[in-house]
Amino acid sequence: MRPDESGVSAVVGAVLLLALFASATTIYTVTTLPEWKADKEQVHQAQVRAELGSLKSDLEALAARREAGPVSATIPLEVPTVPLLQSTPAQGSLGISGSFLAGFSFTSNPFLFFQDDVAIANPDEALGPLCAANGKCVQALRSLEVGLVTTGIDAAADEARITLTIVDSAPTPNTVTATLAHRYVNTGCAADVRLAVGTVTRHVAPCAGSALGASGTPFRVNLLDDDYPLASTVARLAPPLSIQLASSATGGNPTVPTVAGTYAAAFSDSSGILRVVGQGVPTPSPLQPVAGQRIVYSPRYQAYPSQDLVLEGGALLVDAGGAAQAMAVDPSLRIAIDSASGRGSISWTLVQFTGDGTVSGSRDAKVEVRFLGMQDVVLSTSDDATQNCSPCAGIRLTTGTKGGWANHLNLATLAAGTGASATIAQDGTSTTLQLNSGGAGPVTRGWTLHIRLIQAAVEVR
């Protein structure tokens, strides 16, 4: 007798099995596929980070060689899919977006001069001769500001003055002398200031309404302003130059005037580096604010966190949204405190991008960067013997990734052990690195900043 198979359906069995298979496959897909996608997207993010990081270092190498380039990077905007199981690939965009602004400010405290980061104790020896042991000398004097604080000038015989002597390196050295005299002139003015070069004496400021101030108030004059014959004379000298500044005063009836001189100078050394020393930054500032653009990669990942990568100011940052930002590829920034001299130093390479272009979709994007120019500036703040210069200097970064910069600057200052000598603050739009002296932590008497500014044109296509 044959068994009764009337209730058995091979078709139903097969359908049930297929349903079971489909259910299992669905569960597996839902739970495992995101992991696969996240893996692929993480690899993609790392690839983009590496490409943009290489672009940063390639540009700095290009600048070091003073070559126009270009250098480029190819960024795949589309993430490879998981075969068979993922229908829609994750994509992203790359383009120029937003701005990066770096501004600089300096102390107005009294100062001492420096030669190759070594303080010159006697201000009267300031600037001369500026040929240090490493052979770097003053090659071109761009500006030379002097200021004078005088008191007690109230008689015709009274005079406070700054004497400038420049000796060049011609076979028969040329010597240029100039005297900035602050004296009383009985023509209705409380005081008059005259610049004497050789036998020629000119009034630096008009008598009436002089902004140079009366007795007891400070004034500043750039001796190399085109208004005076000194500038054209200095331009004809053969570098390197030896420069001597001295302040003195003579007085008569009834009070001998006192004088306190201050100086600031900008000059190029034999390495072509612009050096700025003195009280504040000479006018106009040789270091203008850096206003550049940002190269931003914005992914739209399906499983891995979509975090922007931003190439700006010489660094690559990660922007996870809100305050969640970090430095992905560090900028060329070195912060150190020399415990022997008590001076802090910062060496920082900033990149200023200008350009345009945005690409999104599935194809690869190409970003091309050309080197336009470079400027090296060394700024030395005063050596603050009282350790009370706060702030000695400040660097303010205004950018959408200010949090990432703040994060990195915190790491850098912690690593350098600056203590309260370097503080980082954020406001609504900016991060500011403030350089102080004194305070908790190591004894810091002043700061020297070496800023390398690289200008580059960028095109995204």
Next chain:
Amino acid sequence: MSHSHDDGVSSVVGTILMLAITVSVFGGFAVFALGYVSEKDDKVRSDLTVVSSTNSLLFAHKGGESLSAGGTIYVNVAGYERAIPLTDAGLAAHASQYGLTPRTLASLGLDNGWTVGDVVCIRGNGACIYPATEDVRGAFYVTANTLLLQQGDRGLQGIPRPDLVVTLQAQAPPTAYAGNSVVFTARVSNTAGIATSLAPSVRFQVDGTTLGTVAAAGTIAVGAHRDVTGPAWTATAGTHTLVLAVDPGNAIAEGDEGNNQISIPFNVGTGNPNPPHPFVDTNGDGLFTPGTDTAIPAADVTDGVYNAGGQGLVIPASVGPITASTITYTAGGDITVAVDLTATTNPLTLNAGGDIILDANTLSALNNNNDMNLNAGGSIQGAGVSMSVDGHLTVTANGPVDFSGGNIAVTFANRDLAITGASVDLDGATLASARDITVTASNGALSAVGLVLDAPGTARLRVANGGGIDVSGADLAAGTLQACLPTATTPTHKLTLSAATLLDDANDRIAVRIAGTACTQSAGTYTNYVDAYATHAARVES
């Protein structure tokens, strides 16, 4: 018989085949997927980085997925491992256990998990788990049994223990001589683990004899040290071995008990050339040997007068300069003076039955008509000495006299300078007198190479017997310069003037008195003399 078309079809076989295929496919996927999912459980897709410098150790999140708070940071402090659970309670317990500033997840920036931009400061200034001064040698972050960050080496497991090491910090006096009371100071350092629970002691042994065991002033923290000074030891001449042992009774459990002892060989000399006092030199070696020589209170010689009887007298440099109205030192043996002597009113006199030994020092006899007399039964060894005399200077020795490189001046008017020795060495010296200078070598040569001589009166360079006079390269300025040689027939009795400058004034004259014939030989040695003769009308008397 009819045949159905599905005779070869078996629904059972078909079902079994389909079932087998389904099970195989599903099973394969299941095995793969479940394995994959299992593998993925602990995978972290975060960019975590260690930032380390001499001032700090930091863990930073620089991109990727956020991590939930939790996990454990293991820190190697002074060689031992400490676990820090990343919870508020764990952080508080850790801070309490090790006396640290309490931290919370919020103060470390982890209150919302560990997200992009968050930095955990393990060591450094600011809101860090450990201060920058802590001896943190490594750190690890482990979460869900996965090691995510690693910096440095792991510390030792188990209970941390101190490790004591002893070194010799000081010895007083630094150079020991026989008879000295010597004191050793040991330095005990705790190099690892935790502070000692007791004040460790140090045992001092010399040549196997225990001098004593001395406890430190207190316990010693990790990285700290204490100095322990042992009992005095009376030095004996020869080679010895000092053994310092810290915690000799093992009262303190240490991580390493095998590094608690050091052996230091050292030597003790027989006599001290510069003891802190003058002494009567009984054995005549110029060195102070306790038990043999007799120490003298410094005041006994600083008053300017001392008689050592038949023994020697040594005034070492440690006594310092002596200034007195009169200075008279007398000794049957040698007189050794290593200090400056100044007689302010009366003569300065050294009378030695043996030698007079001067250590490139300064002898001064001030005030008008204040003489200086140096009388030695033996030699006078005064290379580099400086003598300034207001009266007459008389130096007499039965043996050789050596004032080479010295500077000797008689400054007052009508006073003379006289030096007599068996032989006289004035190489490179300067002699100046207000009147006459007489240098006599009674039984040997007179060597005055490079001598600078200045006498307005008569300068006599005399050799009585046995040698010649060599003033090569000298600058001889005198009203009258007499070089006196004995009657002899040997070439050694000659006057050598090579490259000398004889006279400085046209009115000066030179007289070379030669009793024999030797001086007239030796061609070439008269070159400058002839020049001087031609220029200044010098003459030779023979």
